Amino acid sequence: MRSELIELLRQNSIQLEKKRRKLKPLALLYGFTVVPIRFLLKVAAVLIVIIGLFFPPIVLWLFLIGAIYIGLIFIPNPKEIYHDYIKEGILPEIFKAVNSNYKYEPFGYNQEDLHSSGFFNKTFFRNNVRITGEDRVKGVIENVEVDFNEISFFREDINWPKSIGVFLLIIFLLPVIIFRLITSEGGDINAGCGGSLFVRDTIQYYRGLFLCADFNKNFEGNVIMMPKSIESKWDRFTDSVFGSSFSKIQIENQLINSKYSIYTTNLQTGFYVLSPNLIEAIAQIIETEKVLPMISFNSGKIYMSIPWNRDYFSVNINKSVEGVEYFTNYIDDIQSFEKIIKHLKLNVKIWSKT
Amino acid sequence: MSKSTALIILIVFVIITSPFCFVGFIIVLFLYNSIVRQKNRVGMSYSGIDVVLKKRYDLVPNLVASVKEYMSHEKELFEKITSLRSKIPNATSKEERFEMENQMSQLLGGINVSLENYPDLKSSENMIQLQRTLTEMEEQISAARRAYNSNVLALNDKIVTVPSNVLAAFLEYKPAIYFETTDSEKINPNVSSLFR
Known part of the structure; x- marks a missing residue:
């Protein structure tokens, strides 16, 4: 690590520890007072509704409980304050120090890119009710424009x-x-x-890293690599019976063929995009990371969603900040994103779009 | 299997299965459509190869003209390229054409290798653009070839496997030939370079 980066991390660790020590007792207090009171208010509301069936009126009581509940919502959670402090105050500086091209945003995702990826054409994502994004990073890695973030998909399931x-x-x-x-x-x-x-609960059914980058070849059309494990059997059936604008291809790599269904709008485009070197690189990612990313290529861009089910740049108020080492995981996460881009060799452009 | 044998098998199959709602006839129809479609796909992907090879064919004179005067020691290489280019349109069969196109790929690859001996030329903007175009062309040829070979594999599978082989014999379909890769492309990729 560079000396400027180490110095920045050292200063941040001191500030962060001060903040943590200040917020930790408040977080405990919050956990022992506000959280149980909110739970008790919910129980009380149900009981009042039931009792109200026998002894009306109940509206006044419900109004009172509702007012207290809403009032409690406005008390800030110290854990969230600590979380926001790291995400909004510290991480942007770290990203900038690691690579001056990086622009970090704590929340959000690129809706346009997500839809261009074509992942939503498949049943797996059709029932989704909400998408959230965190830790969005835009920048340039070895002359390749990239945009990546942590993404979560939610759907409603009956409880x-x-x-x-x-x-x-x-x-x-x-x-x-x-x-x-x-x-x-x-x-x-x-x-x-x-x-x-x-009663329906909103559950998170997919979480991972969504990555979008300029591809090193200029092409028109769409190629989607969908892991067979999450591909819908219904989609396969309807495609085979009613036909589809996509045709399925088999490539020269047995590992990829066994784990993925590959669809393309044009056979030649499919093979042009999926060159033997790229296929080899994707196979290496699958073997080393032990995950099956969804990959799509659309009009000169590559989109990848890697199901790493973990919270990047996670924040824990109970973990003390002991020097620079506290940020090692953050730096590792940043480097893991860079590794993927370098691994795919997207910087080796063989064709200029101009 | 001869055409007449295939015809007899098909007739017997349709007659035997006719009491069961002509299920045999439906199967034959399905197989026929499937094998004809696959043959058309092979034809279409062959035309895809043809298009990119034609592009390269048109590019070669420009390429040779741009570098010939600077790479005076590679006279023999350029003569071979020019001579081969003139022979390609006269190829009498697919095999012969594929063979000549493979030779052309090797010779054009040779220009890239020879460029190492001309550092000034290598760094010129025009040359870099030309090299990119050539690399892009080779990538497109490779993609077209793989698409063609993939369709040929599917067709050849139908021609030799039961029960579509009977229909293929009746239609007198012969296994199509693959567009084999050049020797230089057969070299295993250096996987370790991916991690550098």
């Missing part, structure tokens, strides 16, 4: 235990509800009947 609980509660309270509706004057019989009885 069966909770749904069964709600169902049992409704059965238990049904006689009371019916009694109240019959005895009340001018009551709205449809109230509360809207919506699904199923």
Whole structure:
């Protein structure tokens, strides 16, 4: 490591440790007061609704609980303050010091690139309800323009235990509800009947590194390498029955053929993009990293999503900042991104777009 | 398998399976479409090769003219390239043409090697652009060849495997020839260089 970088890391570690020591007791206090109170308020709200069926009115109580709950939301979580301090204050400086070309943004992702990647054409990502991005880095690595970030995909799944609980509660309270509706004057019989009885949770089903870079060949068309393990059987069936604008190709590498389905809009483009050297480099990534990245090539760009299910630049308020070594993992993460670009040899341009 | 034998097998198969909703006829139809489509794909990918080889054919005179006067010691190489270029349109078969095109790839690759002896020429902007164009052309030829070979493999598989081989014999389809790589391309890639 360069001496300027070490000096910067040393200064940052001192500042960070001061901040951590200041915030840690507050985080403990927050954990023992605000968090349990919020939980108890939720329980109280449910109990008030149930009791309210027997002894109305309940609106005033619910309003009071709601007001306290909202008030608690405005109390900042010290863990989040610490997290934001690192992401917004320290990491941009580290990135700049590692490579002056890097521009770091703590949150966000490139929506346009993600859609251009063509990954959404496949069923695996179709049911997604939310996408979040973190640690976005834009820059130039060996004359290759890159943009990468951590990305998470979420979908809604039915939570069966909770749904069964709600169902049992409704059965238990049904006689009371019916009694109240019959005895009340001018009551709205449809109230509360809207919506699904199923309780749905938003779950994270895919997390990884999304990378977009200029490809070293200029081409028109689309090539997608989809791991067979996440490819939808329904997609395969519909493609074979109804046809598709993509044709499937087999390349000269058995490892890749066994793990991936490769689709291309044009056979010749597919082979032009997937040169033997590139295939070899991708196979090396699969073997060394033990992951199956999704890869696509679209109009002169490469998109890659590597399912490294971990939090890059993770922040832990309980871990003391002991000198420069604290940042070693961060530097390793930055270098792992660089390694991929160098490994694919995207800098060896054989064709200029001009 | 002769054409008449194949015809007899097909007729017997269709007759035997006709009580079962003509399922044999449907199978034959499906196989026929599949093998004809594959043959068309081979034809299409061959035309893809043809297009890029034609591009290179047109590029060669420009290339030779640009470097000939500076690389005076490589006279023999340029004569070979010019002579080979004039022979290519007269190739009588695919095999002969593929062989000549492979020789052309080797000779053009030889220019790149020889350039090492002319550092001034190598660093000139025009030469760098020309080299890029040549490399790009070779990449495109390689892609077209691999696409063609991939389609040939699929067709040849259908021609020799049961049951499509019966239909292939009836249609008198012969296994197509591969566009083999040049010797220089057969050398194993240096994997260790990827980690440097």
